[in-house]
Amino acid sequence: MTASEIRALFAVASRPEVVSLAGGMPYLAALPLDVVGGSLERLVAERGLVALQYGSGQGDPGLREQILDVMALQKVHASPDDIIVTTGSQQALDLVTRVFVDPGDVVLAEAPSYVGALGVFRSYQADVVHVPLDAEGLQPEALREQLEKLRRDGRRVKLLYVIPNHHNPAGVTLSAARRPEILEIARRYGVLVLEDDPYGLLGFDGDPLPAIQSLDSDGVIYLGSFSKTFAPGYRVGWAVAPHAVRERLVLASEAAILCPSSFSQLAVSSYLSNHDWKHQVGVFRELYQERRDAMLDALDDLLPSASWNVPQGGFYVWVRLPAGLDAKAMLPRAVTQRVAYVPGTAFYADGQGRDHIRLSYCFPTPERIREGIRRLAGVLDAELEIQSTFGPGMGPTPAFGMGRVTGPSDSPSPDLT
Amino acid sequence: MTASEIRALFAVASRPEVVSLAGGMPYLAALPLDVVGGSLERLVAERGLVALQYGSGQGDPGLREQILDVMALQKVHASPDDIIVTTGSQQALDLVTRVFVDPGDVVLAEAPSYVGALGVFRSYQADVVHVPLDAEGLQPEALREQLEKLRRDGRRVKLLYVIPNHHNPAGVTLSAARRPEILEIARRYGVLVLEDDPYGLLGFDGDPLPAIQSLDSDGVIYLGSFSKTFAPGYRVGWAVAPHAVRERLVLASEAAILCPSSFSQLAVSSYLSNHDWKHQVGVFRELYQERRDAMLDALDDLLPSASWNVPQGGFYVWVRLPAGLDAKAMLPRAVTQRVAYVPGTAFYADGQGRDHIRLSYCFPTPERIREGIRRLAGVLDAELEIQSTFGPGMGPTPAFGMGRVTGPSDSPSPDLT
Numbered sequence: 049m050t051a052s053e054i055r056a057l058f059a060v061a062s063r064p065e066v067v068s069l070a071g072g073m074p075y076l077a078a079l080p081l082d083v084v085g086g087s088l089e090r091l092v093a094e095r096g097l098v099a100l101q102y103g104s105g106q107g108d109p110g111l112r113e114q115i116l117d118v119m120a121l122q123k124v125h126a127s128p129d130d131i132i133v134t135t136g137s138q139q140a141l142d143l144v145t146r147v148f149v150d151p152g153d154v155v156l157a158e159a160p161s162y163v164g165a166l167g168v169f170r171s172y173q174a175d176v177v178h179v180p181l182d183a184e185g186l187q188p189e190a191l192r193e194q195l196e197k198l199r200r201d202g203r204r205v206k207l208l209y210v211i212p213n214h215h216n217p218a219g220v221t222l223s224a225a226r227r228p229e230i231l232e233i234a235r236r237y238g239v240l241v242l243e244d245d246p247y248g249l250l251g252f253d254g255d256p257l258p259a260i261q262s263l264d265s266d267g268v269i270y271l272g273s274f275s276k277t278f279a280p281g282y283r284v285g286w287a288v289a290p291h292a293v294r295e296r297l298v299l300a301s302e303a304a305i306l307c308p309s310s311f312s313q314l315a316v317s318s319y320l321s322n323h324d325w326k327h328q329v330g331v332f333r334e335l336y337q338e339r340r341d342a343m344l345d346a347l348d349d350l351l352p353s354a355s356w357n358v359p360q361g362g363f364y365v366w367v368r369l370p371a372g373l374d375a376k377a378m379l380p381r382a383v384t385q386r387v388a389y390v391p392g393t394a395f396y397a398d399g400q401g402r403d404h405i406r407l408s409y410c411f412p413t414p415e416r417i418r419e420g421i422r423r424l425a426g427v428l429d430a431e432l433e434i435q436s437t438f439g440p441g442m443g444p445t446p447a448f449g450m451g452r453v454t455g456p457s458d459s460p461s462p463d464l465t
Numbered sequence: 466m467t468a469s470e471i472r473a474l475f476a477v478a479s480r481p482e483v484v485s486l487a488g489g490m491p492y493l494a495a496l497p498l499d500v501v502g503g504s505l506e507r508l509v510a511e512r513g514l515v516a517l518q519y520g521s522g523q524g525d526p527g528l529r530e531q532i533l534d535v536m537a538l539q540k541v542h543a544s545p546d547d548i549i550v551t552t553g554s555q556q557a558l559d560l561v562t563r564v565f566v567d568p569g570d571v572v573l574a575e576a577p578s579y580v581g582a583l584g585v586f587r588s589y590q591a592d593v594v595h596v597p598l599d600a601e602g603l604q605p606e607a608l609r610e611q612l613e614k615l616r617r618d619g620r621r622v623k624l625l626y627v628i629p630n631h632h633n634p635a636g637v638t639l640s641a642a643r644r645p646e647i648l649e650i651a652r653r654y655g656v657l658v659l660e661d662d663p664y665g666l667l668g669f670d671g672d673p674l675p676a677i678q679s680l681d682s683d684g685v686i687y688l689g690s691f692s693k694t695f696a697p698g699y700r701v702g703w704a705v706a707p708h709a710v711r712e713r714l715v716l717a718s719e720a721a722i723l724c725p726s727s728f729s730q731l732a733v734s735s736y737l738s739n740h741d742w743k744h745q746v747g748v749f750r751e752l753y754q755e756r757r758d759a760m761l762d763a764l765d766d767l768l769p770s771a772s773w774n775v776p777q778g779g780f781y782v783w784v785r786l787p788a789g790l791d792a793k794a795m796l797p798r799a800v801t802q803r804v805a806y807v808p809g810t811a812f813y814a815d816g817q818g819r820d821h822i823r824l825s826y827c828f829p830t831p832e833r834i835r836e837g838i839r840r841l842a843g844v845l846d847a848e849l850e851i852q853s854t855f856g857p858g859m860g861p862t863p864a865f866g867m868g869r870v871t872g873p874s875d876s877p878s879p880d881l882t
Contacts, residue, residue, distance in 0.1 A: 076513070076514050076517050079517065081510065082510070084509050085505070085507075085509030085510050085513065088502070089505060090502075091502075092498055092505060093498065093499070093502050096493070096498045096501065097494060097498075100493050100501070100697070100699070101493055101698050102488075135726070138721070139721060142720065142721045146588075164723060168721075170720075279517035280517070280519045281516050281519070281520070281726060282517070282726055282728050283552075283724075302584070303587075303588045304556060305553055305555050306700075309552070309726060309729055311696075311699050312699075312700075315728070
């Protein structure tokens with residue numbers, strides 16, 4: 049499928065009759081919208097001339113102070129001067145890649161890894177090399193071997209991109225024991241660690257682990273976001289970077305957008321000041337845990353031929369399909385049956401992943417999740433039956449049967465979050 | 466001066482005791498803040514779940530419809546599908562350059578040109594070649610000669626970057642007669658025109674001229690912005706591009722930021738729906754005209770040794786200094802005398818411009834503008850006296866005398882807007 053085919057498919061998938069287990073959209077109905085709205089009117093009355101004006105390229109100083117409080121929960125060491133506020137943490141990914149990566153450079157990423165990051169690396173013509181992960185996250189021994197091999201091959205490795213907590217899409221968390229080990233290996237090979245952490249505060253059990261950045265603030269760029277703990281519509285994320293790097297990121301951001309939105313920054317800042325945001329994160333955690341449970345129960349009951357991990361936080365379950373099924377080829381048929389997922393191939397730079405799908409439990413209600421899994425089970429059964437009749441790779445020709453879709457979707461691309 | 470020196474200088478220049486004629490910040494106190502604030506509370510109550518969520522990479526469909534109404538005043542032909550909403554038009558500049566320009570490619574720009582665009586072109590390692598302008602804007606004959614020369618030299622020219630209306634910094638407007646001529650030349654040499662038009666609706670006399678895009682929607686990418694007609698703090702701009710280009714811009718924008726802020730877009734959309742925005746643009750026009758007059762009067766009275774153009778709209782007067790003075794060397798001394806401007810060198814890629822300064826009249830009151838010009842006249846007199854005593858290039862060593870400034874400014878960089 050081409051990008052525009054995927055786009056057309058997701059335009060169909062965003063119709064209300066489809067249960068989308070594809071998107072990573074947070075469940076915003078759990079937010080106190082009256083509080084959010086009321087504080088905005090006050091914001092304009094009290095600080096409108098700042099909120100509506102150009103701001104600094106690095107970001108609002110008050111918000112940068114507050115970001116320190118958020119990151120303190122994960123023991124990130126920084127001063128407000130080390131922080132640059134960005135248009136979502138996606139922009140931080142883009143800026144870091146722009147500053148560090150030349151065409152042909154290697155970027156190491158987990159296998160699988162976040163589709164939006166792979167898109168950025170690709171857009172700067174980086175060569176993404178995957179390193180396997182397991183239930184404890186990125187495998188140190190595999191990382192060492194890969195770095196050794198790349199060194200022998202004379203390749204230039206610029207970044208190690210890691211999603212340490214409640215991984216997208218794999219759902220795993222890098223264990224506390226492995227964090228210093230990964231860092232030590234990266235340091236030995238002179239590779240900067242890019243720690244992307246949108247889900248760090250969304251763990252269902254216990255306190256969050258200390259960030260990798262907390263172990264070595266010089267060798268790590270940490271990326272954070274308010275998209276999953278508050279609201280993505282403001283597009284407010286940030287990077288914490290060593291001094292020299294941070295200056296270059298600010299200049300790159302000024303070239304790209306002049307400055308992040310003052311209004312968005314002050315809206316987030318006022319929410320953090322005037323609302324018990326830690327309580328709200330707890331509300332989200334409970335909600336997502338309930339939905340994860342609903343998804344795991346439905347998978348147990350309805351999809352026994354597949355296998356999956358048990359995520360301890362975040363939004364995603366990473367499902368291995370029964371042998372011989374192709375997640376990408378099956379997607380149009382799933383959408384016809386009114387259920388959507390993201391095929392595993394989206395999360396690899398090298399064509400792997402046909403045997404996996406990513407299922408999100410963040411947005412639909414528990415009842416809709418179960419209904420979605422029920423539909424998905426029907427699709428799998430039909431695929432398996434066709435396969436047993438005609439042999440592997442002989443599924444029916446994809447057919448939408450839901451009307452022709454042209455042009456880009458006006459809905460979010462669920463594969464991108 | 467290095468970038469960080471300029472930054473430190475503008476940190477001082479942003480102090481209240483300095484009259485800044487440097488920044489291009491719109492005078493937002495003229496906005497109906499009560500209307501703006503009240504509509505936001507309603508927005509969250511009525512459409513909060515959309516405004517706070519991820520949106521499409523191309524931008525909100527409703528806002529794209531409304532942008533057509535805005536552009537109709539300049540006869541831009543487009544459908545909503547041709548529009549991509551960006552994080553300020555600066556991001557559109559960045560995306561267009563990212564998509565089209567390879568290192569070493571030539572980008573043609575007026576001499577002088579917008580500093581923020583030059584920064585983008587430089588960041589993609591484009592080779593900026595300037596083409597002179599005069600009171601009627603970009604000179605067609607000079608453009609033709611430059612393109613012919615570049616063709617003979619075997620250079621690859623990708624873009625012709627033009628600010629057609631109330632030019633930043635030169636203050637001139639490309640005449641109606643020259644628009645088709647410029648377009649025809651660009652077409653003949655296969656060069657895409659990048660029409661950057663933040664000030665098109667801010668002309669003081671008569672209706673705006675039809676956009677260059679209105680003459681040939683295939684050969685032109687048009688960039689628009691709400692930063693000067695409404696408020697820059699939302700960071701909402703847009704590009705209108707031919708179909709194939711637009712698709713590539715959307716993909717590039719998704720890689721860079723996933724999607725523009727839904728909240729910002731719906732805030733602008735609700736302002737356009739619920740407020741008489743055309744009347745408000747008229748309010749801004751009158752205000753800026755009054756300030757332009759104040760600046761021209763003060764220049765006439767106090768700076769007779771300099772010369773300048775008479776802008777018919779926009780924010781800027783482009784001033785030629787008396788012979789022998791150096792705008793860049795003089796800036797620290799001007800800031801010490803509590804007046805700031807942007808030296809002309811900022812608006813060239815090739816070191817020209819030492820004999821010019823850009824003065825903005827958009828933000829200070831008429832009284833402050835006159836006081837700023839009075840201080841500037843004092844600085845010029847002192848420079849000229851030193852010069853007549855010691856000869857050219859022998860001014861005193863720059864000295865701030867206003868305390869040491871370290872680190873990046875938390876204020877907007879006034880040279881960037």
